Amino acid sequence: MGSYNYLGFAAKDEYCTPKVVSAVQKHGWTTCSSRIEAGTSEVHTHLEAFVASYLGKPAALCWGMGFATNTTVLPSLVGKGCLVVSDQLNHRSIASGVKLSGAKVKVFLHNDMIQLEKILRDSIIQGQPRTGRPWKKILIVVEGIYSMEGDMPVFRKIVELKKKYNCYLYLDEAHSIGALGKTGRGLCEHVGVDTKDVDILMGTFTKSFGSCGGYIASSKEVIEHLRSTSAGFLYATSISVPAAQQIVSSLEIISGVDGSDRGATKIQQLKDNANYLRARLKEGGIIVLGAKDSPILPLMLYQPAKLPAFSRMLLEHGVAVVVVGFPATPLLLARARLCISAAHTKADMDYAAKILIKATNMVSACYLPPVGHIT
Ligand SMILES: Cc1ncc(COP(=O)(O)O)c(C=O)c1O
Numbered sequence: 537m538g539s540y541n542y543l544g545f546a547a548k549d550e551y552c553t554p555k556v557v558s559a560v561q562k563h564g565w566t567t568c569s570s571r572i573e574a575g576t577s578e579v580h581t582h583l584e585a586f587v588a589s590y591l592g593k594p595a596a597l598c599w600g601m602g603f604a605t606n607t608t609v610l611p612s613l614v615g616k617g618c619l620v621v622s623d624q625l626n627h628r629s630i631a632s633g634v635k636l637s638g639a640k641v642k643v644f645l646h647n648d649m650i651q652l653e654k655i656l657r658d659s660i661i662q663g664q665p666r667t668g669r670p671w672k673k674i675l676i677v678v679e680g681i682y683s684m685e686g687d688m689p690v691f692r693k694i695v696e697l698k699k700k701y702n703c704y705l706y707l708d709e710a711h712s713i714g715a716l717g718k719t720g721r722g723l724c725e726h727v728g729v730d731t732k733d734v735d736i737l738m739g740t741f742t743k744s745f746g747s748c749g750g751y752i753a754s755s756k757e758v759i760e761h762l763r764s765t766s767a768g769f770l771y772a773t774s775i776s777v778p779a780a781q782q783i784v785s786s787l788e789i790i791s792g793v794d795g796s797d798r799g800a801t802k803i804q805q806l807k808d809n810a811n812y813l814r815a816r817l818k819e820g821g822i823i824v825l826g827a828k829d830s831p832i833l834p835l836m837l838y839q840p841a842k843l844p845a846f847s848r849m850l851l852e853h854g855v856a857v858v859v860v861g862f863p864a865t866p867l868l869l870a871r872a873r874l875c876i877s878a879a880h881t882k883a884d885m886d887y888a889a890k891i892l893i894k895a896t897n898m899v900s901a902c903y904l905p906p907v908g909h910i911t
Contacts, residue, residue: 537877600775822835823836
């Protein structure tokens with residue numbers, strides 16, 4: 537329960553694995569080249585067209601790493617004279633990309649829509665510091681599921697604000713693509729927002745697709761601009777062809793192109809598993825964060841000193857979880873982060889719940905959270 541194998545595609549699969557093996561035999565392990573040199577195969581171009589049509593966007597582009605997608609795309613989209621309005625809990629790759637871009641950044645408290653609107657309104661009224669000139673662009677950046685909280689943004693409101701203040705919106709779907717929405721199309725499908733209302737859809741292939749790499753889906757103009765300016769696209773080795781084939785094959789299953797209902801079944805199973813384990817842990821007296829249907833279950837331990845004992849105790853019983861403390865979380869909000877998979881069986885989850893409840897009891901004299909922590 538420590539890794540992000542949301543739909544179980546990281547394991548051997550009757551549909552994907554033979555296709556990946558054929559791709560290795562045909563193309564080898566790696567392109568040994570960047571996309572603009574000799575690193576583009578027909579699998580890459582097919583993958584990009586597939587991602588664009590799956591997400592209902594005119595075009596898409598892929599990078600060899602999800603982290604590098606954010607860090608090398610944001611500097612191509614914004615720079616000096618631009619403003620990025622970023623959720624406090626956005627991933628490090630977003631923070632790094634914004635920093636590299638040279639744009640001014642203003643951070644709003646996690647999911648605080650009143651503060652977000654105030655920042656947008658005040659920034660437009662005041663313009664750029666010192667000169668008062670209008671901002672060249674204002675870009676709101678949020679995630680589909682926050683990786684340490686397991687919750688989602690107040691997305692309809694964000695889209696409403698983006699339209700009201702005429703800003704751009706960048707959505708990082710690393711954890712929500714494949715996992716949310718009836719057909720795995722992510723947060724937009726989950727909350728009923730048209731993907732046309734999101735300027736930049738970003739995501740990674742490391743969670744739901746059992747592979748690696750990242751994508752951007754957007755307008756043709758944005759994609760062509762990124763193709764010629766994103767350093768991570770121009771100067772880094774492309775996704776290895778077998779890994780790209782794994783994404784294409786798992787996406788065929790997720791979208792039902794393979795002709796089966798395996799994708800739909802896996803997506804539903806993931807939600808059922810996450811909701812089942814969350815309920816079991818809560819019944820056991822554990823404080824678990826995260827939204828309904830979210831595959832991320834942060835199990836609150838609070839004191840950082842409990843983390844090593846908790847983690848070791850679980851490993852001794854064959855349960856792997858990630859424990860997270862300061863500086864990734866505030867000092868007194870240490871936690872274990874569970875990631876659920878459609879591949880977990882009910883027996884796996886019952887066993888894990890038993891061990892997790894036992895271990896939490898052993899490391900905690902009481903479960904009381906620090907004053908003011910909302911559960
Ligand atoms: C929100 C978010 N964006 C980007 C990334 C980086 O993606 P990758 O691990 O595929 O490089 C992660 C990694 O977990 C993430 O959580």
